[in-house]
Amino acid sequence: MTADPGFGVYVHWPFCAAKCPYCDFNSHVRHDPPDQARFTRAFATELAAMAARTPGRSVDSIFFGGGTPSLMAPATVGAILDEIARHWAFAPDVEITLEANPSSVEAERFRGYRSAGVNRVSLGVQALDDADLKALGRLHDVADALKAIGFARDTFPRLSFDLIYARPRQTVEAWRAELARALAFAADHLSVYQLTIEEGTRFADLHRAGKLVVPGPDLAADLYEATHAELDAAGLPAYEISNHAAPGAECRHNLVYWRYGEYVGVGPGAHGRLALADGRHATACEKVPERWLQSVETAGHGLVTDDLLTLDEQGDEFLLMGLRLREGIDLGRYELLSGRCLDRARLADLAGHGLVEVGPGRRLRATPAGFAVLDALVADLAA
Structure with missing residues (x-):
């Protein structure tokens, strides 16, 4: 069985100096600089709620993502890390x-x-x-x-x-x-x-x-x-x-995502996955910075989504994330998360077409040809 995929904290700073024309991330341009002290207090409040x-x-x-986190003052970054x-x-x-x-x-x-x-x-x-x-x-x-x-x-x-x-x-x-x-x-x-x-x-x-x-x-x-x-x-x-x-030298934070680990997401538009006593939760925060700020200051957090994932949803997410990795996924962990096995005939057919392979330790991997059509491959496996 795969080792513990880890625990991460994602901090979203939503502001940019300009909006790139190709970008669909939750980023916002404001003529007046944000009140970093106020945002720091809100991050501290939401971190306490998630902790x-x-x-x-x-x-x-x-991971400090955005937006443009390098628009944050170093003191703001330090204060959030202290929290x-x-x-x-x-x-x-x-x-x-x-x-x-x-x-x-x-x-x-x-x-x-x-x-x-x-x-x-x-x-x-x-x-x-x-x-x-x-x-x-x-x-x-x-x-x-x-x-x-x-x-x-x-x-x-x-x-x-x-x-x-x-x-x-x-x-x-x-x-x-x-x-x-x-x-x-x-x-x-x-x-x-x-x-x-x-x-x-x-x-x-x-x-x-x-x-x-x-x-x-x-x-x-x-x-x-x-x-x-x-x-x-x-x-x-x-x-x-x-x-x-x-x-x-792989990015450890992204490996937490792709290996389907647990991570807290704080800040406007941040997502998280929490392994709690009643099951795995998908969380998401309010996207608009000013509305997130108001929500945190009044309710103690900015969550707008806090869903308990079904077994099928967990299995599908695990496939979608894990097959992006060259190392692939542990089929035993997939079965624990989803409560079911992948269809053997479908696996054999995909392997026969050179799109997947099952290696030692029951690790399912996409081949180079499979990576080229990964979205369709995952959809076929999850069907």
Whole structure:
């Protein structure tokens, strides 16, 4: 049986300096800066409420996501970390990650985050091409990105940065060259995502109007294959569909998600999964920052969802998350969570088509061909 997948705390800072046209995350632009002291008090209140439901846990990872957490003052980050430490023990090797945008980075601020306890930073670089950065709505250029990477490497024990591929007019040759340049600056982790058109975004409007053309499925597949070939050769294999790391440098917080661990989510729009006495709960907080703030100040939390998951829902989530990982899932744990076995005939058929394999310890994994059609594969298994 798989070892304990861990316990994490996710802190959502919902504010950005600008809204990227491809982004459907819960991020908000405000002309007046938020009252960080007031938000810090609200985070403390919500953390206390969540800690009362999850006593005795040891925190393996903490992740400040957004939005743009690097718009937070280092003192705000430090105060939130102090509150987390008041309620839970920290694992000796706890991972504390903060997402940062290169446009909101300076060396002094990074030193402040490090002093507060952050030991890993994830930079939203997205591209190493100035024209594409402008088209993506980013507020930084390549020079800013490389400067931020340098600050991060000098300040934090661990560093990752994000890139987006399948951008308009992108070729495989240009992408290979961009990856080679990225690898010259990368440490031991890269997150590489395919550009997708999400409903409710500016890109969706432009795409619908025919003003934004992205690579078709065949070119996107070629770009995906080039990504894996280049990063595999550089010693950063994919441990998850979009995440590549040197062995041992995987993002522990995301592994908590993908291994279906337990995590508390605090802040506007944050989600959580809690293993409580009556079963596994799915939680979600109010998305609008001002409404979340008011709810926390009046009710002690900002939860708008607190659902007890059925066995079927747990099994489906476990499949959806775990099959994203190269290591796959433990079929014994799936059976415990879902109360049922996967259909043997369906498994045999998928294996016969080279899409899955069952290895030692009854671990079910998607093959490289299976990863290319993972959504359909999971839907077939869950049916």
